[in-house]
Each structure stands twice: as structure tokens, then as C-alpha cells.
Amino acid sequence: MSDGVVQILVAVAFAAVAAGLAIRLRLGLGREIVVAAVRAVVQLALVGAVIAAVFRFPALSVAFVAAMVVASALTAGSRLRGLRRPRLGAAVAIAPPALVATGVLVLTGAFDATPRAIVPTAGILLGGAMAAATLTGRRMLEGVRDELDAIETRLALGDDVRTALAPVLRTAVVTGLVPAIDQTRSVGLVTLPGTFVGLVLGGASPAEAARTQLVVLLALLLVELVAALLMAEAVSRAATAPGERVVPPPPDGRPRRG
Numbered sequence: 001m002s003d004g005v006v007q008i009l010v011a012v013a014f015a016a017v018a019a020g021l022a023i024r025l026r027l028g029l030g031r032e033i034v035v036a037a038v039r040a041v042v043q044l045a046l047v048g049a050v051i052a053a054v055f056r057f058p059a060l061s062v063a064f065v066a067a068m069v070v071a072s073a074l075t076a077g078s079r080l081r082g083l084r085r086p087r088l089g090a091a092v093a094i095a096p097p098a099l100v101a102t103g104v105l106v107l108t109g110a111f112d113a114t115p116r117a118i119v120p121t122a123g124i125l126l127g128g129a130m131a132a133a134t135l136t137g138r139r140m141l142e143g144v145r146d147e148l149d150a151i152e153t154r155l156a157l158g159d160d161v162r163t164a165l166a167p168v169l170r171t172a173v174v175t176g177l178v179p180a181i182d183q184t185r186s187v188g189l190v191t192l193p194g195t196f197v198g199l200v201l202g203g204a205s206p207a208e209a210a211r212t213q214l215v216v217l218l219a220l221l222l223v224e225l226v227a228a229l230l231m232a233e234a235v236s237r238a239a240t241a242p243g244e245r246v247v248p249p250p251p252d253g254r255p256r257r258g
Contacts, residue, residue, distance in 0.1 A: 050064065061118055064119055065099075068123055068126050073088075073095070074090075076090035076130050082235070082249035089231065092234065094129040095129075097227050101219050105219060110215050124216055128220040129226075133176070135228075139171065139176065140168060140236075141249060144249070151164045151246050160244060161240050173228045176228035177224060180220055180224045
């Protein structure tokens with residue numbers, strides 16, 4: 001049996017155990033885990049073929065990055081049903097910080113202006129922005145609903161809407177940034193991130209790999225912070241009604257009545 005087949009079988013076994021535990025514990029995630037695993041298999045197989053074409057024809061890199069933006073917005077939007085246009089809100093929060101940071105890294109020479117460097121860098125930053133926006137948006141939506149009494153009390157005492165929502169916004173942004181901060185704090189001690197490992201396996205020196213990984217990690221911190229702030233702002237706007245009132249966005253994202 002080839003090494004490739006063994007790797008695939010081991011990966012499938014991990015997913016099967018995860019799904020089995022979710023079902024056994026009645027977490028309601030069994031089907032979602034299976035679907036995610038199947039999608040990962042299909043998508044990675046397709047991406048391998050597409051990336052090969054992108055590397056041969058550089059013009060395709062623009063289309064590939066655009067596809068990543070759309071995919072990240074669709075994924076994050078599916079978790080943010082409380083917004084009227086969750087996918088658009090997710091795209092606005094995710095794309096600008098990630099793409100601007102990618103451009104800065106390329107223009108300053110931190111990475112080569114080639115598809116082989118641009119596409120993975122954009123993918124890493126888009127993935128980080130997507131995670132931060134999703135976590136922040138979900139926490140913000142929950143906070144507006146759960147803390148409505150406290151928010152209304154602050155409004156009654158004379159605070160404007162932005163001030164009344166500030167504690168919820170801060171909590172949501174902190175929640176969205178926890179994974180990025182923990183990853184940065186523990187790099188090299190608990191985790192060896194993919195960029196570092198990939199460069200070392202590709203023949204780069206450990207020092208070069210460490211420098212590149214440092215740039216990516218610190219860029220991610222800023223990208224994820226901006227994405228979290230943009231998403232929190234989107235939820236704040238969705239929760240703000242005329243007359244300096246706060247109305248929690250409905251769970252299904254449909255427009256309010258009355």
C-alpha cells in the first residue's frame with residue numbers, strides 16, 4: 001500500500017472518529033463534520049489541479065484570489081444569519097484588510113510578485129480574516145441579543161448608540177482575536193505553523209523560514225483585528241434603528257417589521 005493511500009486512510013479515520021464522537025455526544029455536529037471532511041477532500045483535489053494551472057499562467061492568479069474571497073465570504077456569511085446581507089457584510093470585513101496586506105507585503109519585497117508567493121500569502125491572510133470576522137460577528141450578534149437590557153439602560157441614561165454598544169463590541173473583537181493572539185504567543189513553543197514547516201521542507205534554511213513566518217504572523221494580527229472591527233461595525237449598524245434605538249438583528253436575518 002502506497003504512502004499516499006495510507007495518509008488518506010488515516011485522515012478519513014480521524015474524520016470518522018470526530019463525527020462519531022459528535023454523534024455519540026449529541027452535539028448536532030456529526031453531519032457537519034462529515035460534510036466538511038468530504039468537501040475538504042474534493043476541494044483539495046481540485047485546488048491541486050487549479051494551482052498547477054495558476055503557476056503556469058500567472059494571469060489566472062487574479063481569478064483564483066477572487067474565488068478565495070468569494071468562498072471566504074460565503075463561508076463566514078453562512079454563520080452570520082443575524083445580518084440582513086451576511087455574505088456581503090463578511091466580504092467587506094474580510095477582503096479589504098487581507099488584500100491590502102498582501103499588496104503591501106509584495107510591494108515592499110517581503111514576498112516575490114509571483115503567483116507562487118501571492119496566492120498562498122493571500123490565502124493565509126484571507127483565512128485569518130475569515131476566522132476573526134466569523135467569531136466576532138457571532139459574538140457580537142449574541143451579545144446584542146443577550147445584553148439588550150443593559151444596552152437599553154445605558155441608552156436611557158443618556159449614552160448614544162455607539163457608546164451603549166461599546167462593551168459588547170469590545171468583547172466581540174477580543175473573542176475574534178483570541179486565536180490569532182494565542183497562535184502568535186505560542187509559535188515555536190506549542191505550534192510550528194504551516195508556512196515555517198513548508199519552507200523548511202522545501203529547502204529553506206530555518207532562519208529564513210522563521211523570518212517569513214514572523215512576517216506572516218504579525219501581518220495576520222493586523223489583518224484579523226481590522227476584519228474583526230469591520231464585522232463588529234456591520235453588526236452595530238444592523239442593530240441600530242432610527243431614533244437612537246437598538247433592536248437586535250433577527251436570528252434569520254430577515255428585515256424587521258414595524
